[in-house]
Amino acid sequence: MQYSEKVMDHFMNPRNVGIIENADGIGQVGNPQCGDIMKIYLKIEESIIIDAKFKTFGCGAAVATSSMATELVKGRTIEEALKVTNAAVAEALDGLPPIKMHCSILAEEAVKAAIDSYKEKNGLLVEKCDNNACGKNCCNIHHLEKFK
Amino acid sequence: MQYSEKVMDHFMNPRNVGIIENADGIGQVGNPQCGDIMKIYLKIEESIIIDAKFKTFGCGAAVATSSMATELVKGRTIEEALKVTNAAVAEALDGLPPIKMHCSILAEEAVKAAIDSYKEKNGLLVEKCDNNACGKNCCNIHHLEKFK
Amino acid sequence: MNNRFIYLDHAATTAMRPEVFEAMQPYFIEKYGNPSSIYSLARDGKKAIEESRDKVAGVLGGRSDEIFFTGSGTEADNWAIKGVAYANKFKGNHIITTSIEHHAVLNTCQYLESDGFEVTYLPVDENGLVTPEQVEKAIKPNTILISIMFANNEIGTIQPISEIGKLARERGIYFHTDAVQAVGNVPINVADMNIDLLSLSGHKFYGPKGIGSLYIRKGVKITSLLHGGSQERGRRASTENVSAIVGLGKAIELATRNIEEQSKKLIALRDRTIEEVMRKIPYVKLNGHMMQRLPGNVNFAFEFIEGESVLLMLDMKGIAASTGSACTSGSLDPSHILLAIGVSPELANGSLRLTFGEENTQEDVDYLLEVLPAIVERLREMSPLYEGVEGGNKSYAV
Amino acid sequence: MNNRFIYLDHAATTAMRPEVFEAMQPYFIEKYGNPSSIYSLARDGKKAIEESRDKVAGVLGGRSDEIFFTGSGTEADNWAIKGVAYANKFKGNHIITTSIEHHAVLNTCQYLESDGFEVTYLPVDENGLVTPEQVEKAIKPNTILISIMFANNEIGTIQPISEIGKLARERGIYFHTDAVQAVGNVPINVADMNIDLLSLSGHKFYGPKGIGSLYIRKGVKITSLLHGGSQERGRRASTENVSAIVGLGKAIELATRNIEEQSKKLIALRDRTIEEVMRKIPYVKLNGHMMQRLPGNVNFAFEFIEGESVLLMLDMKGIAASTGSACTSGSLDPSHILLAIGVSPELANGSLRLTFGEENTQEDVDYLLEVLPAIVERLREMSPLYEGVEGGNKSYAV
Numbered sequence A, B: 001m002q003y004s005e006k007v008m009d010h011f012m013n014p015r016n017v018g019i020i021e022n023a024d025g026i027g028q029v030g031n032p033q034c035g036d037i038m039k040i041y042l043k044i045e046e047s048i049i050i051d052a053k054f055k056t057f058g059c060g061a062a063v064a065t066s067s068m069a070t071e072l073v074k075g076r077t078i079e080e081a082l083k084v085t086n087a088a089v090a091e092a093l094d095g096l097p098p099i100k101m102h103c104s105i106l107a108e109e110a111v112k113a114a115i116d117s118y119k120e121k122n123g124l125l126v127e128k129c130d131n132n133a134c135g136k137n138c139c140n141i142h143h144l145e146k147f148k
Numbered sequence C, D: 001m002n003n004r005f006i007y008l009d010h011a012a013t014t015a016m017r018p019e020v021f022e023a024m025q026p027y028f029i030e031k032y033g034n035p036s037s038i039y040s041l042a043r044d045g046k047k048a049i050e051e052s053r054d055k056v057a058g059v060l061g062g063r064s065d066e067i068f069f070t071g072s073g074t075e076a077d078n079w080a081i082k083g084v085a086y087a088n089k090f091k092g093n094h095i096i097t098t099s100i101e102h103h104a105v106l107n108t109c110q111y112l113e114s115d116g117f118e119v120t121y122l123p124v125d126e127n128g129l130v131t132p133e134q135v136e137k138a139i140k141p142n143t144i145l146i147s148i149m150f151a152n153n154e155i156g157t158i159q160p161i162s163e164i165g166k167l168a169r170e171r172g173i174y175f176h177t178d179a180v181q182a183v184g185n186v187p188i189n190v191a192d193m194n195i196d197l198l199s200l201s202g203h204k205f206y207g208p209k210g211i212g213s214l215y216i217r218k219g220v221k222i223t224s225l226l227h228g229g230s231q232e233r234g235r236r237a238s239t240e241n242v243s244a245i246v247g248l249g250k251a252i253e254l255a256t257r258n259i260e261e262q263s264k265k266l267i268a269l270r271d272r273t274i275e276e277v278m279r280k281i282p283y284v285k286l287n288g289h290m291m292q293r294l295p296g297n298v299n300f301a302f303e304f305i306e307g308e309s310v311l312l313m314l315d316m317k318g319i320a321a322s323t324g325s326a327c328t329s330g331s332l333d334p335s336h337i338l339l340a341i342g343v344s345p346e347l348a349n350g351s352l353r354l355t356f357g358e359e360n361t362q363e364d365v366d367y368l369l370e371v372l373p374a375i376v377e378r379l380r381e382m383s384p385l386y387e388g389v390e391g392g393n394k395s396y397a398v
């Protein structure tokens, strides 16, 4: 395992660890059997993410991608935040080892899930995802062939 | 291949190389396909081997065993010489590597063949060997299972 | 950053002893001759190989002509199992092993399954033990080989090898043991223990990497794995790796010279670590057997956190350790060994293996005990699974 | 005894270059971490392995992810042939090779024959060459693999690899070449030459013993030979032999840096030796091709004398050489290679192989030319086959 310095920095000094009381959106993806759980809390005012926090159970990359994802979405509109891809998270960390790319997907999905929960609470959710592989189910992500 | 010092001495400074003109007995065993030919010349007077010489085509052990065999039979009666076994030749050389033991057999057989030729010439040969494996045929010796 | 460096991963590999390196050195540049050659340059190498073979034979209680050098422990395992399987397939096609073998054995057995062999993977109890009775029950008329590891690489559990050897011998079934983790740590005698084949690997006992050995009892029917030249009496081809063979010989000699004393020392480090960690850190489980355990092996499962994170933080503190889980092996699945002893997948993800070796001291344990609790606490603080646990909600699923 | 030492057996093995040893040294004791581990200690080793892989790929003209490290050239050969055979057995069971391969290929093929494969051993001409036409004619609908050595280890003959590669590729048949003797001596490019698999061995080009490599073109279907851990991207298990891998990378880099210049130098030594020996010594035959020949390879057959005796006498004069015959290999049969090029068994017994390497000089050749004729003469004087030959009776059976 060769992590970039950026990954190690975000692992050893993670930004935005913690919880937000009365968060506007909370998203949790992954499960402990797969070895990673990410829980992201968002504070949203007028469609702008004014604060983001996370708690993560997982490997170094899982912590670092959570940290980076929260950094990347803070201050953005939810529409902008929805466009933060896993690739963008990985890139912002100067890359991830191939077998750790799934962590960046998890981070992307955790942000989406948190925004979804915000939208749902506020009656904004138009389309429902009924595809099991869309990221609600960690084990599907983990075993996507392209990350093997 | 690890030869004893004695073998190397008898190889580098072989005793009794050469031919005896008008020899009383000449024995040749082996064949070039097998990689060894030994030819032994004996000068015999009143059943005593008063001189022995050899020519050998073969490996270090073949030369050394020829050298040693001629040394061991010189001055002996033919009856005594017939009792010089391959083991005795090998022992006198401080041993031979297992895959080279066949050379000592060849030396024993070359002496026997030379004495046979002497006996035959002098009408002394009582029993004839009609067993192909008795040493007249090199290839049988070389492939004796116990030396593999 | 931290200047301290403490290596607690001796089960993964060990640093070569300086004496081993010194023994090897002449064979790199100076005495480089091919040992199969006849000229003087080659002679020393050839002699050195045979001396090394004698040492290995002496340590294992076998004969020198029963010792064969291989390119690794993995090769020894592959050779033993495939070699016996293919040489005896007309006698039978059933192999017995355990579910906690190293992948060098497991994957070889799985390969053989794809080629028509039948393999029984015996389950183990919560401590990682198989019983001779289990083995006995699994034997069928077509059983040709029993392969059971001497000691486990993750949890350190030592199997009842003598008893299994005895019952295998009584039934005329070949018995192989992967002793890669055991050699140099626990006494072994292939004759007393009725072992037919035994694998070992140099770099696990302060010897070189890329060299192993397979003990093959005289008379065992086995085909070659590497075909080619007539090295190793025609059974394992390839130009002899003289320096590594010499190094292995030296290393096994040194590792077994004071094995009891060394073992006592390691047990002291191990037992104090176990005791203190369990006292200082809540929600932790010791994996493996309490007594039947390699002297230097400790394996914990910490709840609510994931193993790689612990390793990375330990590394930042100058401690090298490993986990039975995912990340080290390039696979994302939790350890098959921990699952086999009944650890839940979530808990298996939180495992930490500490394996002590000859240079470790009680000061190292002091330091470990100083930093580990804080690391575990810090990661738990970050874990969504730990939220509210302190308030009594003990565990999610142990 | 003699203080001079001249090594003329570079085809058997070579002394490690000091630079190679230096490159390896840190990985014996200092940077001993298991490259699969995640802590810092392991990182250097892992990086060094990948750098070495890049070097090998660069030299061969392949991609880094097509290079796999093995424990030897023999392992690479075994893996290539068995691996392709078993992975493609449902496509076909026919393999084409030559009668002059190294035993690592020949014995592997023979093993496969015992397991239901069909092998064609192509004959060679008197110079040791196979033609692409022969290969083409031997191809059958069930042919899955062609394995033809790049250059021969005894007689140095270089095969028309590009042409064979081309026709194999056109027909979708895998092409393996044992390049153990060629790497570092002649330029190789796996892409240009349409090579699918290529074996090499570190100790033949001033690198360490006990390390080799197999090039496997992306997409080639091949099963593993060593099953176990997920090293080498899951294809070749076992803890990486870091120091040896680093050494191999360094060695291949150095051996191929000035390959043309070095080759010219060796050819000069070779050709002068051939010319002068044939001029000075009667009743001698050059084995192998005059032009399509490894730069450093000389192979003579002397009539009336036996090879081992020549070697021993050369050794006493401080010259290390080898013979294609019997004694070196632990077998008593004459070289299968010499027999295949039509040398009679008796003459094959009198062969002498001299293989030059980087440290040899024209002075070495001077010395050889000084001592060799006398040795040959001396042994002929001792040989019963030579009796009376000088008087015109030229030869017994060439």
Ligand SMILES: Cc1ncc(COP(=O)(O)O)c(C=O)c1O
Residues within 6 Å of the ligand: C011, C072, C073, C074, C075, C077, C102, C104, C149, C151, C152, C153, C178, C179, C180, C181, C201, C202, C203, C210, C212, D237, D238, D239, D240
């Ligand atoms: C129990 C066990 N068997 C086999 C092996 C394989 O040994 P190596 O990696 O030296 O091939 C190892 C270590 O990796 C091991 O711990």
Ligand SMILES: Cc1ncc(COP(=O)(O)O)c(C=O)c1O
Residues within 6 Å of the ligand: C237, C238, C239, C240, D011, D072, D073, D074, D075, D077, D102, D104, D149, D151, D152, D153, D178, D179, D180, D181, D201, D202, D203, D212
């Ligand atoms: C042509 C050829 N192939 C394969 C080998 C086997 O290589 P190693 O002995 O390094 O396994 C050799 C040398 O011994 C060789 O010359």
